[in-house]
Amino acid sequence: MALELNKRYLQYFYEPVAESFEEGFWQAIKQKRLVFQRCKKCKEFLHPPRPMCYKCHSYDLEWVESSGKGKIYSWVVFTREVHPLYRVPFEVVLVDMEEKGVRLISNMAEGKPEDLYFGMPVEVVFMPINDEWSLPWFRPAKK
Amino acid sequence: MTIKNKACIVGIGSTEFSRVSGRSEIHMAVDASMAACHDAGINPEEIDGAVKFGTAGQNCTEFTTETDVARCLGIRNLRYFVEAPWGGGACCATVLHAALAVANGMANYVLCFRSLKPASGTVRYGRPTRVPIDAHWSYTMPFGFASPTSWVAMITRRWMHDTGATNDQLGWVAIVCRENAARNPRAIFYGRPMTMEDYYKSQMMCDPFRINDTCLENDGSVALIVTTPERAKHLKQKPAYIVGAAEATAWDSYCMTSYYRDYIGIQEMEETGKELWKQTGLSPKNMDVVQFYDAFTSLVPMQMEALGFVKVGEGGPFCEGGDRIRPTGELPINTAGGMLSEAYIHGMNLITEGVRQIRGTAITQIKNVEHVLVTGGLGVPTSALILGQGR
Numbered sequence: 248m249a250l251e252l253n254k255r256y257l258q259y260f261y262e263p264v265a266e267s268f269e270e271g272f273w274q275a276i277k278q279k280r281l282v283f284q285r286c287k288k289c290k291e292f293l294h295p296p297r298p299m300c301y302k303c304h305s306y307d308l309e310w311v312e313s314s315g316k317g318k319i320y321s322w323v324v325f326t327r328e329v330h331p332l333y334r335v336p337f338e339v340v341l342v343d344m345e346e347k348g349v350r351l352i353s354n355m356a357e358g359k360p361e362d363l364y365f366g367m368p369v370e371v372v373f374m375p376i377n378d379e380w381s382l383p384w385f386r387p388a389k390k
Numbered sequence: 391m392t393i394k395n396k397a398c399i400v401g402i403g404s405t406e407f408s409r410v411s412g413r414s415e416i417h418m419a420v421d422a423s424m425a426a427c428h429d430a431g432i433n434p435e436e437i438d439g440a441v442k443f444g445t446a447g448q449n450c451t452e453f454t455t456e457t458d459v460a461r462c463l464g465i466r467n468l469r470y471f472v473e474a475p476w477g478g479g480a481c482c483a484t485v486l487h488a489a490l491a492v493a494n495g496m497a498n499y500v501l502c503f504r505s506l507k508p509a510s511g512t513v514r515y516g517r518p519t520r521v522p523i524d525a526h527w528s529y530t531m532p533f534g535f536a537s538p539t540s541w542v543a544m545i546t547r548r549w550m551h552d553t554g555a556t557n558d559q560l561g562w563v564a565i566v567c568r569e570n571a572a573r574n575p576r577a578i579f580y581g582r583p584m585t586m587e588d589y590y591k592s593q594m595m596c597d598p599f600r601i602n603d604t605c606l607e608n609d610g611s612v613a614l615i616v617t618t619p620e621r622a623k624h625l626k627q628k629p630a631y632i633v634g635a636a637e638a639t640a641w642d643s644y645c646m647t648s649y650y651r652d653y654i655g656i657q658e659m660e661e662t663g664k665e666l667w668k669q670t671g672l673s674p675k676n677m678d679v680v681q682f683y684d685a686f687t688s689l690v691p692m693q694m695e696a697l698g699f700v701k702v703g704e705g706g707p708f709c710e711g712g713d714r715i716r717p718t719g720e721l722p723i724n725t726a727g728g729m730l731s732e733a734y735i736h737g738m739n740l741i742t743e744g745v746r747q748i749r750g751t752a753i754t755q756i757k758n759v760e761h762v763l764v765t766g767g768l769g770v771p772t773s774a775l776i777l778g779q780g781r
Contacts, residue, residue, distance in 0.1 A: 250534065261531035264523055294650060295529055321548035321654065323540050324597035333534030341544055341649055350649050354533050365551055382532055
């Protein structure tokens with residue numbers, strides 16, 4: 248089941264926009280790559296991105312390729328429609344990424360809501376939304 | 391130095407709470423403000439300060455300005471005005487700012503107000519209409535993660551997992567609030583109590599939340615008048631003294647989706663509580679009745695834990711069966727029905743009920759009330775307030 252988009256309502260897709268310091272994240276996603284911001288100096292991951300490392304106050308930041316792997320930290324299942332583009336029921340998952348301290352809000356590309364569990368291993372898969380955007384969704388990790 | 395007993399709430403007013411108010415936000419704000427002035431026994435022209443709700447991120451959550459109200463009430467000029475931000479997190483902060491102003495002579499009478507028209511207006515809460523396209527929501531909205539119910543459902547599922555809290559326990563919060571509302575003619579759910587069967591039969595909105603886990607969506611306005619104890623002596627009502635008031639952000643607060651810190655809880659309320667207990671020297675055991683911000687059922691036991699009423703893991707069991715949170719219990723909550731069952735005015739109707747408990751005029755009046763705790767919205771930076779008898 249997972250999330251099915253009702254493409255009739257594609258015009259209502261919320262196109263991501265970015266602050267100047269977030270552009271690296273969203274530009275990579277457009278290219279079907281998942282990257283996270285990291286401080287070059289103290290190696291702290293910063294997500295959602297920031298203009299400066301909050302920890303060591305360095306401006307020397309980099310974009311690091313993600314392993315794309317994570318574990319389900321929490322989730323919800325929409326059972327009543329709030330947005331016509333998103334057919335219910337569908338899951339929104341909060342994924343603890345392998346990169347320390349990074350969590351992503353996303354959707355499931357495969358599987359059923361009742362199969363989700365805390366700590367479930369998942370991996371990223373890019374889902375084309377419209378001509379411009381693909382989004383990082385997740386599926387159960389392949390063994 | 392603290393603000394203890396240097397200011398008090400001397401007037402409360404509200405409109406009716408309805409699904410269709412038939413008038414604009416400004417109109418309702420004026421009605422509630424006039425009612426608060428009449429309640430206090432002041433002429434609206436005496437108001438010289440105002441605190442309105444401000445913004446939450448880039449979401450405009452209050453469309454009625456202090457000048458809208460001032461020109462309708464015939465207030466010649468305001469010499470103090472400020473916004474308390476973060477939606478429902480602002481409710482007790484409005485009183486905090488008003489108290490600071492009157493205690494320091496910046497204003498004599500401060501009007502705090504909130505007017506909402508989500509039931510029949512153009513902006514419905516819980517619907518992704520007029521959501522600003524901005525960087526913050528880009529991590530949320532493109533995934534269809536588009537309602538306050540879902541944002542709080544996410545932290546609730548994790549909290550239930552970590553503490554072992556159950557759906558039954560959430561159901562009891564909803565049932566007790568509904569019982570309180572059933573006695574309250576102002577409440578949307580006046581005369582309509584609910585059983586556990588009703589709770590489970592209600593539509594699943596966003597698992598784990600059913601519709602009966604979520605607050606009402608209604609039109610209405612609430613206004614408060616804050617002044618000094620000296621001025622209060624000459625007014626109509628017994629003053630509700632502001633014993634303490636606090637507001638707080640927490641580590642990595644992120645509007646409604648503070649999901650990027652170790653634990654996705656309500657740390658903003660933990661911080662607010664620490665500040666409030668430190669400021670007043672009081673503790674949870676001194677609170678005779680609490681008006682918990684109850685936009686969603688789970689937030690009641692979560693706040694009990696965050697504020698230290700119980701240990702982590704005990705909030706859910708505390709609500710089980712409802713007896714301990716009923717008016718006859720050890721910790722009566724939301725005696726007018728709360729936002730689950732009286733009305734959703736972003737927490738301002740919790741403050742008016744707190745004032746009535748201090749005055750001794752509540753419909754579900756708790757005996758010998760010395761202190762009332764009122765709390766603000768969760769998922770955002772928030773605030774809390776202790777009202778007292780001035781002793």
